[in-house]
Amino acid sequence: MSKTFNPAAVLVTGGAGFIGANFINYFKTANPGCRVINLDILTYAGNLKNLDMVGKDPAYRFERGDICDARLVAELLMSERIEAVIHFAAESHVDRSITGPEIFVRTNVLGTQVLLEECRNYLRLQTVQEFRFIQVSTDEVYGSLGPEGYFTEVTPLAPNSPYSASKAGADMLARAYYETYGFPVLNTRCSNNYGPYQFPEKLIPLIIHNIIGQRPLPVYGDGRNVRDWLHVKDHSMAIECVLKKGEPGGVFNIGGNNEWMNIDIVNLICDLLDERLGRATGENRGLITFVKDRPGHDRRYAIDASKIKRELGWEPSYTFEQGIAETIDWYMNNGKWVSEVTSGAYRDYYEQQYGG
16 A cells, blocks of 8 residues: 555535535544635535634635636635545435436536546646545445345446436546546545534434424335435544545445434434433324335445455444434534524425425
């Protein structure tokens, strides 16, 4: 294995969103000497309050802008002498991709192509000793599994939603830039993330938020869809590991070794919050409401993350029981953050998605 890569300046796209912000907060603590530039357009899911702990750091800069703006991307690369790009920026909610797929193609496919091309141009104009581009993706690009088996890095891509199709397109562009131009890309594909600062359209924060407010808990179909759950801090540490130790051209699955059916997660959160909120045992389970399944809802995802453990030495540190308890406590202790992000626009979307 080659020596560890320690970039002096990193461009993080989508760094005000859930995973991007958690990555920056972790990475700045672990690498205080590295300059981090955060490029984010601040859609509904982007929130600068997610970054309060690094906002005053002189080695951190926020730039509001669009990854599809080639001129802006080129200027940031040159002026900051960027040595690595960690590409989180994406439209990422499957439900929203079903009702409005166009923005997913624009951001996730075209935006990725703009970044790749501007980075390639930058390396032709600027002398940089080493460079890395980390394409952060999802296990959803692999499609759906049966009751057994796992996704590996060589599993054929078979996306089933506009969201996962757009991410698969971005992954293929990243691969093409490596194969065609020798551009130093690495691709990560993670399982479902959870943890602090997650927008409450996703399952875990949605259920926590609704239980606290004693609102119905919408569960798609029979609730028996299976996902592998990865704490966002473990994901952040894995991306850092790929950045510093991974060989260009590599693909790495990142999983939490935590397969749960959706209904079992909902029941667990209900029970933990019965205790924390002083409610009768089973009271919160009475809020569960099964709703019509969404189109193309993949039945099971499960990651084989043995490659990243074998080649780079990473494995998850959180058990799901530890991580979900910490996550519930974070949302209970940060009610102001939750109330600010669940604005009128969020409520309108919620009504449309779950029918009241």
